[in-house]
Amino acid sequence: MILIPCPHCGPRNASEFAWKGEHRPRPDPARASPAEWRSYLYHRANPCGWTTEVWFHRAGCRRYVTVERHTLTNEVRRAVPAGGER
Amino acid sequence: MALASSAWTEPTGFTGTGGREKDGVGSTKAESRGARLGRVARAVGEATRPRRYSAGALVAHGVTGRPWRPAWRHHELGSTYDAVIVGAGVHGLATAYHLARDHGVRKVAVLDKGYLGGGSSGRTSGIVWSNYLTPEGVRFYDRSLRLYGELSGELNFNVMFSPRGHLTLAHSDASLRAMRWRAEVSKLHGVDSEVVGPEEVRRLVPLADVSSRARYPIMGALYHPSGGTVRHDAVNWGYARAADALGVEIHQGTEVLAISTAGDRVTGVTTNRGEVSTPVVVSCTAGWASLVSDMVGLSMPIITRPLQAAVTEPVQVLLDAVVVSGTLDVQVSQTDRGELVLGASPDPFASYSMRGSLEFTEEVAGRVLQLMPSVAPMRLLRQWSGLCDITPDLSPIMGPTPVEGFLVDVGWGTNGFMAGPAAGQAMAELVATSRTPELMAAFDLARFAEGRLVEERDAAGVGH
Ligand SMILES: [Zn+2]
Numbered sequence: 001m002i003l004i005p006c007p008h009c010g011p012r013n014a015s016e017f018a019w020k021g022e023h024r025p026r027p028d029p030a031r032a033s034p035a036e037w038r039s040y041l042y043h044r045a046n047p048c049g050w051t052t053e054v055w056f057h058r059a060g061c062r063r064y065v066t067v068e069r070h071t072l073t074n075e076v077r078r079a080v081p082a083g084g085e086r
Numbered sequence: 087m088a089l090a091s092s093a094w095t096e097p098t099g100f101t102g103t104g105g106r107e108k109d110g111v112g113s114t115k116a117e118s119r120g121a122r123l124g125r126v127a128r129a130v131g132e133a134t135r136p137r138r139y140s141a142g143a144l145v146a147h148g149v150t151g152r153p154w155r156p157a158w159r160h161h162e163l164g165s166t167y168d169a170v171i172v173g174a175g176v177h178g179l180a181t182a183y184h185l186a187r188d189h190g191v192r193k194v195a196v197l198d199k200g201y202l203g204g205g206s207s208g209r210t211s212g213i214v215w216s217n218y219l220t221p222e223g224v225r226f227y228d229r230s231l232r233l234y235g236e237l238s239g240e241l242n243f244n245v246m247f248s249p250r251g252h253l254t255l256a257h258s259d260a261s262l263r264a265m266r267w268r269a270e271v272s273k274l275h276g277v278d279s280e281v282v283g284p285e286e287v288r289r290l291v292p293l294a295d296v297s298s299r300a301r302y303p304i305m306g307a308l309y310h311p312s313g314g315t316v317r318h319d320a321v322n323w324g325y326a327r328a329a330d331a332l333g334v335e336i337h338q339g340t341e342v343l344a345i346s347t348a349g350d351r352v353t354g355v356t357t358n359r360g361e362v363s364t365p366v367v368v369s370c371t372a373g374w375a376s377l378v379s380d381m382v383g384l385s386m387p388i389i390t391r392p393l394q395a396a397v398t399e400p401v402q403v404l405l406d407a408v409v410v411s412g413t414l415d416v417q418v419s420q421t422d423r424g425e426l427v428l429g430a431s432p433d434p435f436a437s438y439s440m441r442g443s444l445e446f447t448e449e450v451a452g453r454v455l456q457l458m459p460s461v462a463p464m465r466l467l468r469q470w471s472g473l474c475d476i477t478p479d480l481s482p483i484m485g486p487t488p489v490e491g492f493l494v495d496v497g498w499g500t501n502g503f504m505a506g507p508a509a510g511q512a513m514a515e516l517v518a519t520s521r522t523p524e525l526m527a528a529f530d531l532a533r534f535a536e537g538r539l540v541e542e543r544d545a546a547g548v549g550h
Pocket residue numbers: 006007008009010057060061062063
């Protein structure tokens with residue numbers, strides 16, 4: 001079981017959350033070229049190690065959470081309220 | 087994990103191990119006669135040594151007690167190769183085999199950081215089918231299925247190809263519509279695939295609950311008679327043995343740590359066993375595609391997710407066809423040993439962890455029971471996990487990259503095993519001729535930047 005320490009609800013099983021993928025800055029839709037936009041849509045760092053990602057607490061507070069997780073061990077070391085546009 | 091049990095330091099072929107046991111047991115009984123026959127056989131010379139597996143060879147080895155030749159050899163790592171293939175799974179070994187056999191490119195090294203067939207090729211449920219959604223997908227997987235049908239004879243190694251039929255169940259009108267579409271695409275490409283009703287499902291899968299009482303009643307199915315199962319370990323071993331016989335070097339326990347380039351050209355690889363120079367590096371990895379591409383600074387549209395599976399205790403024949411339900415997110419088949427193999431979709435987040443989870447066990451058991459309530463008394467024997475590299479359109483990434491000499495055959499998601507033979511043939515042609523075979527042209531890396539996705543989601547995304 002993977003525990004995610006939701007900043008709003010406390011530690012909860014990851015199965016309560018929906019994984020939304022790596023946290024990445026979105027290019028300005030008005031100015032991005034099609035290639036830049038597609039790269040944003042499709043390409044991922046997909047690291048084997050620590051990564052910052054967004055999870056949605058769908059069976060809890062229904063808020064977005066930014067989580068630091070190790071992709072090999074699934075250890076979670078930090079979860080904070082997601083800021084920005086999401 | 088349980089399927090991947092042999093240590094890479096002692097690789098032996100299927101028959102090789104059996105021969106050795108026989109050697110030990112029979113050595114006292116037939117010593118004098120065996121020794122005499124052995125001398126005769128040695129006198130006849132190396133050239134007559136049975137390379138091929140056959141009933142005659144089995145008898146000869148049994149009588150003489152002579153050990154079988156290892157199915158593949160160990161080598162010191164050379165300094166130069168015409169091509170280096172990363173990953174000794176079905177794709178890497180098939181590519182090496184076809185390079186050597188079809189194109190005479192034999193100075194080839196297949197490197198694997200673990201042991202042969204120990205990655206996803208050793209963790210697959212071994213299901214093969216070809217009635218995909220896109221014409222590109224149907225053509226490709228159909229080629230592969232046909233190659234699987236001929237593989238035992240071609241490799242002189244029984245891969246236990248069993249076209250026992252493949253059923254994708256529909257529990258809604260929307261699923262039936264998608265299946266009619268898939269059936270038409272298949273028919274257009276000569277692949278047998280048709281929509282059948284609940285009565286036919288009942289006939290093909292007596293175990294299934296086809297009643298209207300089910301929570302998700304079965305409304306029909308896409309039936310694909312030529313789909314079925316293949317023994318995955320045998321495919322790995324068969325390709326390895328055939329490639330080895332053609333001069334290909336297989337290096338297990340050899341991890342690629344870096345890929346060196348000069349300008350935009352590949353010049354070699356650094357491994358834990360030393361440096362190798364080569365103009366061509368082919369990434370045939372599943373689970374590590376992003377990490378290998380990172381070595382040449384190439385970003386990939388890939389997410390790595392674990393795919394879990396489980397088997398029950400072995401029982402008598404219960405289930406003939408392979409049964410898949412996207413709605414219930416479950417896949418069930420029965421092995422030749424009698425175990426039910428249970429699968430589902432990959433875990434719902436990116437991870438390189440190959441640990442099984444209780445969530446999977448609970449969910450897959452619950453879904454199987456919805457589909458086949460009568461298997462409730464059966465016990466689970468084991469579960470394991472493998473890594474899948476998943477692309478945005480669930481089609482693979484094959485072909486050249488912006489880095490000259492760095493080629494990829496990756497991103498197969500949950501479909502890699504069934505694509506192995508055709509991918510090996512196509513990648514070998516690309517390496518040898520520098521021309522992209524028409525069969526794989528649509529699966530190039532550039533399609534993501536150019537917006538030409540080969541959307542396979544409605545077929546390949548179904549839990550399996
Ligand atoms: Zn919460």
